[in-house]
Amino acid sequence: MEFFKCIDKGPGLKRLFIGGVHGKEGLSTINAIKKISENDVKDGTLVIYNCDESRYISTLNPLYYQSTVGKEILYLINHYQPDMYIELHCYKPESYPALTSIDRIKRVGVPPLIELEKGVLIGSVSPQIRTKIFKKEDICITLEMPCSPSPETLNIYVNFLKVLASAKNRFDLENKVTKIYPEQVETSQKYAHIIFGEYPPF
Numbered sequence: 494m495e496f497f498k499c500i501d502k503g504p505g506l507k508r509l510f511i512g513g514v515h516g517k518e519g520l521s522t523i524n525a526i527k528k529i530s531e532n533d534v535k536d537g538t539l540v541i542y543n544c545d546e547s548r549y550i551s552t553l554n555p556l557y558y559q560s561t562v563g564k565e566i567l568y569l570i571n572h573y574q575p576d577m578y579i580e581l582h583c584y585k586p587e588s589y590p591a592l593t594s595i596d597r598i599k600r601v602g603v604p605p606l607i608e609l610e611k612g613v614l615i616g617s618v619s620p621q622i623r624t625k626i627f628k629k630e631d632i633c634i635t636l637e638m639p640c641s642p643s644p645e646t647l648n649i650y651v652n653f654l655k656v657l658a659s660a661k662n663r664f665d666l667e668n669k670v671t672k673i674y675p676e677q678v679e680t681s682q683k684y685a686h687i688i689f690g691e692y693p694p695f
């Protein structure tokens with residue numbers, strides 16, 4: 494389900510949130526995206542885009558960025574030059590163990606996703622873009638929830654998006670998230686170090 498919105502509150506962080514990057518995920522992520530309002534952004538800009546349904550190709554696969562939707566995303570990143578880039582995904586419940594187990598590093602070359610609460614998972618974005626397109630200091634986060642989530646899970650997911658939308662910069666974001674999810678922030682820093690060396694956590 495295609496959706497586009499731009500919230501402009503003047504100078505500040507440039508944010509880009511993209512939902513439903515592959516398969517039918519957009520049908521679930523649109524429900525979270527629609528709950529972000531003008532008031533959630535205090536300064537800077539937020540561009541929100543939810544993609545139409547597309548063929549499922551993993552974003553870890555280099556071919557993804559040669560697909561129509563992959564190219565669309567590269568265009569949006571290039572056009573808006575975000576300091577904060579958030580991908581909204583959803584997963585089938587049976588994928589939970591594969592997404593969160595430590596051997597994900599060996600299997601697909603990226604660290605496991607970290608659970609915030611109630612099946613809401615956080616991680617970095619595909620190395621295909623994280624290390625090739627974004628700067629070291631940019632904030633890049635993948636946020637996953639089960640597809641067709643319970644109202645409780647959707648609420649946690651939306652609240653985290655609102656924290657991201659209101660964060661002024663990386664420091665402010667780390668402070669805010671550490672207050673709510675201290676253990677998860679610590680784990681993410683550990684994973685980032687394994688994969689990226691001195692790279693920032695997200």
Ligand SMILES: [Zn+2]
Nearest residue numbers: 515518582583
């Ligand atoms: Zn996905």
